[in-house]
Amino acid sequence: MEKILEVKNLKTYFTLKSEKFGAKPEVVKAVNDLSFEVNKGEILGIVGESGCGKSTLGKTILKLNHKTGGEILYKGNEIFDLDAEDLKDMRRKMQMVFQDPFSSLNPRKKVGTLLAQPLLIHKLGSKEEIDVKIDKVMKEVGINPVYKGRFPHQFSGGQRQRIGIARALMLDPEFIICDEAVSALDVSIQAQVLNLLLDLHDKYKFTYIFIAHDLAVVEFISTRIIVMYLGKIVETADKKELVNSHLHPYTKALFDAFPATDPKGRENRDPVLMGDVPSPINPPSGCYFHPRCPRVMDKCKLEYPELKEVSSGHKAACWLY
Ligand code: SF4
Numbered sequence: 594m595e596k597i598l599e600v601k602n603l604k605t606y607f608t609l610k611s612e613k614f615g616a617k618p619e620v621v622k623a624v625n626d627l628s629f630e631v632n633k634g635e636i637l638g639i640v641g642e643s644g645c646g647k648s649t650l651g652k653t654i655l656k657l658n659h660k661t662g663g664e665i666l667y668k669g670n671e672i673f674d675l676d677a678e679d680l681k682d683m684r685r686k687m688q689m690v691f692q693d694p695f696s697s698l699n700p701r702k703k704v705g706t707l708l709a710q711p712l713l714i715h716k717l718g719s720k721e722e723i724d725v726k727i728d729k730v731m732k733e734v735g736i737n738p739v740y741k742g743r744f745p746h747q748f749s750g751g752q753r754q755r756i757g758i759a760r761a762l763m764l765d766p767e768f769i770i771c772d773e774a775v776s777a778l779d780v781s782i783q784a785q786v787l788n789l790l791l792d793l794h795d796k797y798k799f800t801y802i803f804i805a806h807d808l809a810v811v812e813f814i815s816t817r818i819i820v821m822y823l824g825k826i827v828e829t830a831d832k833k834e835l836v837n838s839h840l841h842p843y844t845k846a847l848f849d850a851f852p853a854t855d856p857k858g859r860e861n862r863d864p865v866l867m868g869d870v871p872s873p874i875n876p877p878s879g880c881y882f883h884p885r886c887p888r889v890m891d892k893c894k895l896e897y898p899e900l901k902e903v904s905s906g907h908k909a910a911c912w913l914y
Contacts, residue, residue, distance in 0.1 A: 597768060597800050598631040598654070603663035605646075605653045609874070619874045623649040625824035626663070631768075636794060636801040638815030638832070640808050640847065644870045646824040647804045651770045654802070655687055656680065667768075685715055688761035690754075692773035697757060698745040704731075704756055705741035711763045726763065734759045734789060751782035755789065762793070770802045775810060787814050808847045812836060820844045823873055823881040826900055830907035840909040842886045880912065888913060 605624040611617065623646040631637050639647045652658040654665055656672050665672045667683060675683055691697040698707055708727045712718055718726065728738040734755040736748075745753055754774065761769055771790065775783040791814060794801060805811050811818055818835045820828040820843065828841040839845055846866040868885050871877055877884050883893040892912050900910040 594632040594635075596630050597633045597668060599664070599666040599669075600630070600654065601628050601664040601666070603627045603650070603653065603665060604661040605649050605658055606661040621873050622824050622876070623873060624653060625873075627824075627826055628663075629819060629826065629829065631800060631802065633800055634798050636803055636814055636816045638811035638818040639802060639804045639821060640811040640818060641806065641821035642870050643806055644823075644873065645821040646873070647806075647821050648772050650821075651689065651772045651802060651804050655684075655689055655770060657689075681715070685764045686766055687768045687770070688764065688766040690757050690761050690769060690771045690774045692776050698753060698760075700745055703742050703744055704736075704748075707745075707756070708741070708760055708763055711760065715764065717764070730759045730762050733762065733793070749782075750778055751786060754778060754782075754786050758786075758789065758793075766799065768800045768802075770804065772804045773806065774803070776805060776807065783810065790814065809851065820847070823870060823876055825881065825910065826908075827882065827911070828907075828909045829900075834904075834907050838907070840903060840907070840914055841882075841911050842888050842913075843882050846885075880910075 603624055604626055607621045609619045641647050653660050705727055709723050712723050727741055731738040736755050775786050803814050815832050817831050819826050822843050828844045879895045880893040880898055883889045898910045898912045900908050902908050903914045
């Protein structure tokens with residue numbers, strides 16, 4: 594399989610100024626030494642609770658955040674080393690769909706103008722060609738092009754997210770990062786938008802990174818899944834393998850949080866995940882999950898378990914394996 598993206602030992606840290614005079618600044622390790630690859634045409638899901646660093650990771654991959662260390666190679670080229678021209682070219686190919694379409698779409702601009710913007714910035718096509726493209730892409734995402742003269746607030750939440758997707762499609766991307774792209778939508782609308790993303794994937798063979806806190810959503814759309822906890826990957830495997838044979842107690846807790854329709858499905862469940870994600874400024878010693886883990890052992894409090902391959906393509910960071 595052709596690798597399209599390689600992330601090697603990526604770190605994104607943020608320094609917070611301390612409010613106490615003379616105190617050392619605090620460092621948030623939002624993305625803490627992550628390595629993974631994305632193959633051309635796959636849908637890689639990244640799941641974890643809020644604050645686990647998954648959105649920071651998505652933005653860092655597109656150079657919308659700084660990086661503190663490590664490498665991000667897109668087709669073998671380090672994104673942070675690209676000159677202005679190559680970065681512009683890369684931005685054409687790599688697009689992002691954001692969580693909140695309302696705040697990512699300028700409310701004072703009509704939808705047709707919003708969709709034309711990327712092509713105008715990249716100087717792609719005449720006015721007529723851009724108009725034709727807008728109509729084509731609007732149809733593609735299920736919005737009648739006659740509405741291109743409307744403002745974003747004149748559309749429903751689901752339609753606005755379709756417009757957000759349309760804007761990403763205007764530049765014929767090959768790689769799309771969807772950051773909590775359906776989280777703000779009702780469940781029935783979520784399903785429609787997920788199906789639209791899958792139809793577009795089938796048609797154009799895009800590569801997606803799909804970031805969400807909702808495991809059900811990630812399970813539905815992804816071909817492979819990474820589970821993140823406090824800036825680290827704790828487990829990764831193909832979707833089927835992860836669903837049927839997840840290993841890490843945190844992944845198990847995420848699955849156990851699903852409502853079980855069959856009472857037998859409630860057997861072998863660990864207690865529901867207790868407490869909040871600890872602060873990434875002061876992560877717990879040893880395994881970051883140990884204060885919440887039902888299977889914690891003495892060793893877990895002392896040493897961080899590195900991510901290791903447990904079976905082919907299935908990796909977990911846990912002292913149980
Ligand atoms: Fe739980 Fe220990 Fe595994 Fe961490 S290393 S997930 S604390 S069993």
